[in-house]
Amino acid sequence: MLNYRTIIFALSVCFLLVSCNGNTDLTSDELILEHFSKNEANNLQEIHEFFTREICTIDDTDNSSQASCYEEFLDYNDKELPSSDPNIESIRIKDPIRPGRQVEFFEKLDTNLFDEIWIRHYYKRDDSTTTVTIGIKSSGRYIDFLAALGNEYESIEQYKNNIISDSKLKTTDGRVLEGFMTMKTQKHVLNNPDEFDVHDVKIRLVLAIHYLTLFYDKEV
Secondary structure (H helix, E strand, C coil): CCCHHHHHHHHHHHHHHHHHHCCCCCCCCHHHHHHCCHHHHHHHHHHHHHHHHHHCCCCCCCHHHHHHHHHHHHHHHCCCCCCCCCCCCCCCCCCCCCCCHHHHHHCCCCHHHHHHHEEEEEEECCCCCEEEEEEECCCCHHHHHHHHHHCCCHHHHHHHHHHHHHCCCECCCCCECCCCCCHHHHHHHHCCHHHCCCCCHHHHHHHHHHHHHHHCCEEC
């Protein structure tokens, strides 16, 4: 029969294992559910899982393995590419997603959730085709979620502030560049990987949304 000390020790070990392994489930996360519906939380979980599958070379299902995978991805991208033109800033970002996979995945997302996170931008190419890119909105429940998460992480608070500042920029003809992400904002994530605690699944979600935003390119 287990004695009292054995039970206490077993509970302590369980607590340490949970603390070390962390949680990969966003659908039951308290902060997520404060800002999103249950169905939207399921979609956010799918976003995290989609990006994780694309950047990981093995089937990483536990929190520790996923964190290591994200660390490797961020470390790879923590480099700036030299440019032949001194007036052009060039950065190195690895896009691991197979062509067409992201567009196909995004078409299955809840429309309301998509509109809480992203805004679409339409560009006309020289060959008359139209390309759609996306940018992160500076208002809505996703930016509110970032603000709340920023209370725990200074890096997220800075990231959120950068997004809001970027949205106030205007074109030469006075149009507001809502969703436009400046090189400063991109470099904040790119060049400071150690500031983002990838052992927290919510941080990995933010990084997944950040990079999926940069990678999205759809021809219509």
